[in-house]
Amino acid sequence: MQPNNINEIISARRSIYPREFTGTVLDEHVISTLLHNANQAPNHHSNYPWRFVVITGDKLAEWLQKAAEIYRTETLPEKFRQEKLDKITGNIGRISHAIAIVMHRDENAKTVETEDICAIACGVQNMYLSLHQFEHAGGYWSTGLGTYSPAMKSYLGLEDGEKLMGYFILGHVDVKRTEGHKKDFRKFTRYL
Numbered sequence: 001m002q003p004n005n006i007n008e009i010i011s012a013r014r015s016i017y018p019r020e021f022t023g024t025v026l027d028e029h030v031i032s033t034l035l036h037n038a039n040q041a042p043n044h045h046s047n048y049p050w051r052f053v054v055i056t057g058d059k060l061a062e063w064l065q066k067a068a069e070i071y072r073t074e075t076l077p078e079k080f081r082q083e084k085l086d087k088i089t090g091n092i093g094r095i096s097h098a099i100a101i102v103m104h105r106d107e108n109a110k111t112v113e114t115e116d117i118c119a120i121a122c123g124v125q126n127m128y129l130s131l132h133q134f135e136h137a138g139g140y141w142s143t144g145l146g147t148y149s150p151a152m153k154s155y156l157g158l159e160d161g162e163k164l165m166g167y168f169i170l171g172h173v174d175v176k177r178t179e180g181h182k183k184d185f186r187k188f189t190r191y192l
């Protein structure tokens with residue numbers, strides 16, 4: 001039984017990872033619902049600072065191979081781990097869709113960059129919370145897989161003024177994890 005109270009939905013939201021995915025492809029309705037809801041997020045001057053690039057089907061293997069190549073060629077030798085490289089290509093056949101999250105800033109933007117980053121994060125949280133309604137769909141925000149590499153920016157066809165903010169990685173799960181171990185908010189809050 002899924003909780004249906006907003007507080008419970010927020011508390012039950014979890015990042016669900018590719019190692020938990022079954023490999024079954026999600027219905028496009030799941031993806032369009034998430035994108036619709038991301039687009040409802042608050043954004044300063046209503047400037048819609050987000051762009052999304054959906055990666056699915058045959059493109060998934062190509063994209064993961066590109067991420068693996070970037071890891072292999074751009075990681076310092078002392079930081080390189082073969083298991084990490086194998087993990088990237090091991091995601092082929094597990095991930096259903098990856099949504100590249102892109103920040104788009106106009107040359108004459110009225111907003112400051114921080115505001116656009118915040119707006120995009122609000123949109124990503126909308127995607128996370130939207131997953132609640134789909135019993136077998138899970139996902140998480142990843143800033144791995146070549147997020148900060150110019151080679152990935154070029155592979156995804158981003159423009160000069162655009163920046164890759166990571167991906168929302170999605171897959172089918174049999175049973176969705178919901179338990180969390182969050183610290184008490186009072187630890188991070190004070191009244192002036």
Ligand SMILES: Cc1cc2nc3c(=O)[nH]c(=O)nc-3n(C[C@H](O)[C@H](O)[C@H](O)COP(=O)(O)O)c2cc1C
Pocket residue numbers: 013014015016140141142143144166180
């Ligand atoms: C901006 C951002 C980037 C993240 N990047 C990664 C990532 O690259 N790899 C990963 O495993 N998790 C990533 N996460 C997910 C966090 O690890 C996750 O939110 C955290 O472990 C708490 O788990 P929960 O989301 O289930 O509460 C990212 C989360 C955020 C907000």
